Amino acid sequence: MLQAIILILLCQLAGEVTVLLLGLPFPGPVLGMLLMFVGLLIRGETPPALKAFSDSLLRYLALLFVPAGVGLMVHFGLVARDWLPILAALVASTALAMMVTMVVLSALIRLRERRHGR
Amino acid sequence: MDDEFTDIWAFLAASPLLWLTMTLVVFQLSLWLNRRLGGSMVLHPVLLSMALLIGILLLTGTDYDTYFAGAQFIHFMLGPATVALAIPLYENRHQIRQLLIPLLVAGVVGAFVAAGSAVMVAAALGADRVTLLSLAPKSVTSPIAMGIAEKLGGLPSLTAALVLLTGAIGCMLSPLLIRLLRIQDDRVKGFALGLSAHGFGTAQAFGISATAGAFAGLGLSLAGILTAFLLPGVAPWLPGLMWS
Numbered sequence: 300m301l302q303a304i305i306l307i308l309l310c311q312l313a314g315e316v317t318v319l320l321l322g323l324p325f326p327g328p329v330l331g332m333l334l335m336f337v338g339l340l341i342r343g344e345t346p347p348a349l350k351a352f353s354d355s356l357l358r359y360l361a362l363l364f365v366p367a368g369v370g371l372m373v374h375f376g377l378v379a380r381d382w383l384p385i386l387a388a389l390v391a392s393t394a395l396a397m398m399v400t401m402v403v404l405s406a407l408i409r410l411r412e413r414r415h416g417r
Numbered sequence: 418m419d420d421e422f423t424d425i426w427a428f429l430a431a432s433p434l435l436w437l438t439m440t441l442v443v444f445q446l447s448l449w450l451n452r453r454l455g456g457s458m459v460l461h462p463v464l465l466s467m468a469l470l471i472g473i474l475l476l477t478g479t480d481y482d483t484y485f486a487g488a489q490f491i492h493f494m495l496g497p498a499t500v501a502l503a504i505p506l507y508e509n510r511h512q513i514r515q516l517l518i519p520l521l522v523a524g525v526v527g528a529f530v531a532a533g534s535a536v537m538v539a540a541a542l543g544a545d546r547v548t549l550l551s552l553a554p555k556s557v558t559s560p561i562a563m564g565i566a567e568k569l570g571g572l573p574s575l576t577a578a579l580v581l582l583t584g585a586i587g588c589m590l591s592p593l594l595i596r597l598l599r600i601q602d603d604r605v606k607g608f609a610l611g612l613s614a615h616g617f618g619t620a621q622a623f624g625i626s627a628t629a630g631a632f633a634g635l636g637l638s639l640a641g642i643l644t645a646f647l648l649p650g651v652a653p654w655l656p657g658l659m660w661s
Contacts, residue, residue, distance in 0.1 A: 307500045311497060324565070324568075324645040328499035329561070329638055331500040332499055332501075332503045335500050336506055349504060353505075356498050357498060357502070357630065360616070360619060360620040360623060361620035362440075364584070365443075365444055365470065365488070366440060366484075367559065367581065368466070369474070369481065369484060370581070371582070374578035377575045380548075381545065384538070384543060388535045388536070388552055389579065389583055391535075392531055392532075392534040392555075393556070393590060393613055393614065395530050395531075396530045396556060396613040397587065397591060397610070399526060400526070401609040404520065404604075405600060405605050407518070408519055411519060
């Protein structure tokens with residue numbers, strides 16, 4: 300358990316430091332995830348303790364967004380100014396993006412399976 | 418008696434313990450309520466918790482900074498959780514490698530549609546330029562989105578709010594869209610959720626299955642990285658931004 304926490308925090312720390320040093324356009328934890336992924340590839344298996352810790356962390360992933368979500372109260376004024384275009388844009392684009400992604404991905408998967416099936 | 422209560426409240430309201438505990442209790446209550454109501458998406462546990470907590474803060478006259486002093490301990494775990502996404506990703510590496518090209522193509526198309534259609538709809542309805550620029554990166558996880566908005570000349574704090582709304586809307590719409598398109602493949606469901614609704618969608622995908630969660634984590638990272646590198650180059654060519 301402790302080793303799993305240390306491993307995860309070390310990856311995050313290395314990610315944050317690298318992003319700062321190289322001025323990369325994405326956040327440290329994302330690079331930390333890549334580092335962890337590469338580490339697992341090299342090791343060739345997930346240590347059971349790491350798997351158990353990450354499973355319990357990811358099971359409550361939704362909870363982790365609540366504090367930032369409550370921050371919406373600070374932005375009421377900003378969102379209220381252009382609320383109709385904003386709401387319409389968010390609903391339409393989220394629905395479109397989700398549908399297009401699902402259609403394209405399932406079509407490509409089907410195409411691939413058919414080609415490999417022969 | 419009344420004075421005593423005020424004193425205790427003054428102490429509690431200023432300590433991180435109260436708002437940390439309150440966040441956990443409210444989330445547990447929301448989970449329970451959501452389950453009792455048959456998992457209704459309008460009462461998504463995150464949305465319900467947000468609404469309840471904002472209500473409590475407004476009623477008690479507590480500002481967000483005071484609340485966040487306690488809630489930051491939960492917020493902090495987002496970083497380690499992002500790193501932990503590597504584990505389901507690794508466990509599904511064979512499937513991901515098999516589908517690398519389809520995933521990349523769907524990722525580029527989906528990320529482009531998310532940003533492009535948001536700007537076009539808002540521009541058609543007469544939103545101002547700053548709003549449009551803040552809107553463009555809204556499908557991406559908030560730390561990346563805020564960085565992009567800053568680069569484009571939008572308002573990072575507005576972008577943060579739009580990112581949250583996008584996540585919430587994505588979670589509400591996804592069961593409907595999945596049923597509408599008759600998607601049965603958890604890999605497709607998860608990838609689309611992570612790509613279009615970032616962390617909120619990923620959390621929801623883990624509720625579908627571990628495979629859906631892994632592909633959502635992949636969608637989230639891909640959308641973030643693609644948008645960070647491509648949007649600043651593409652944005653000037655989007656309708657509504659091109660002429661002003």
